[in-house]
Amino acid sequence: MLSDKSVLVSLKNAGVYRDGRWLVRGVDLSIDPAEIVTLIGPNGSGKSTTAKMILDIAELNEGSRSNHKDLHVGYVPQRIEIDWTLPLTVERFMTITASLSSQEIDDNLERTSVKHLKNSQIRNLSGGELQRVLLARAIARKPNLLVLDEPVQGVDFSGEISLYELIKEIRDELQCGILLISHDLHVVMAATDRVICLNGHVCCQGTPSAVAESSEYKHLFGERALGALAVYQHAHDHKHLPDGTVEHADGSITEHCHPDDGHHDHAHEKEKSNV
């Protein structure tokens, strides 16, 4: 637990430039203790890169990052590949970055319902089982910041809901800040304090209810709201050019894109007034 309630991590105008293009730029984002922040956005919108900026594993090419002096991280990466040459049981994997008692290992595996896999080799697990083990490992560290990059991928539907329940439970118990990346819009909406919509930059953010009531949300996520499992489509009033600049609907080109920069005539303004 933290000694004070100040911000855990914050990014100011942060961006990452790799192989001739900006993966993401102009990100202003902070995470408070005991707050669940969710990143949503289409593929390649910079969600994982933003998580890596928060974790300080992606080098910033512009902007800055600062963190609480007692930051203690638990990380569930999007994927982890264990080479076949590496014999690694679930039990041993639990302690790769922290010392845990066998009681702690059991308890945390129990919480994500994979205690029976304790002696299995990591590389023989199914996708869903691996996600549960990764989550158990991250929470066993008792972090004050938990970063979850698509923690429920490969998990079956009923399991998915109980995992989100568990994530909320963990937040209440450890009072840790949580950064969650997800595709699963309606579950996310129910389990989040703040939603941030990314597409190469921060498009919009706010509380789920404010965002959900906004006409922009209905516009963006209408198909999902109707219950269809359609692929998330992101409606956009601007285009991202390869060099990282933004071309707006009115034809102008700017370095960055902000809701209040006067280039947006509809959705962002409405969204702002609702937040």
Add this chain to the structure above:
Amino acid sequence: MFDDFFVRALIAGIGVALVAGPLGCFVVWRRLSYFGDTLAHSAVLGVSLGVFLEVNITATVFIVALAISGLLFLLQKRGDLASDALLGLLSHSALALGLVAIAFMTWVRIDLQALLFGDILSVSKIDLSFVWIGGAIVLAVLFSIWRQLFAATVSEELARAEGMNPDRSNVIFMILMALIIALSMKIVGVLLITALLIIPAATARRIAATPEQMAIFSAIIGVVSVVGGLYSSLHWDTPSGPSIVVMALALFVLTLFPITRLLRSKKEG
């Protein structure tokens, strides 16, 4: 008892195998066998440098190996060439440069056969103390960075995100690799050092369930290979390095038979 050259060779070989086992596991896990080869080949350059400057050969081999890994690191950062091409370039250039340099030094006679394939006759008491003191240091350092290095091996990003320092453990690991090359050169010879790192680890992989088990099994298998190899080398008058590697290979082949699968399933069940 150290007056007997064969006993000296045995003790030195066992010392090298005990260190090469756990270190070799990381070479296998991190897919660094070609990197190990490159460092080993650079030992020829190290030897010629040591002879030329008339200083301790183990020290110059160590320094040249370190320089080569540093150079590799810098060239990789520039990113002009793929890693395997870079390794091939460095590996064979170091080997060729070393051999040419040796040929130029007509005033000394270097036994190339011994350099490339190992020579049990040449293990002195000083070599012996080098192997055991150096080996103890390598093992102690490896033990102290074990958790960090292992976490970085499983996932560098995960280790970094959770407050570890993979860069530091990677650099220390490179230094340990250079040291083991310098220490084991006389026993197995330059061309076969990597085999002593990899074959026992690969054999241990087939019977181990955890990384620590694999490291310990690998050390034991290495010791058995050295002892068996040196005795057969004495018996059939074969070069020590290849004999040790053949013995290690024989042990590996043994684990391919179903008997080990039976043993393992009994243990797990």
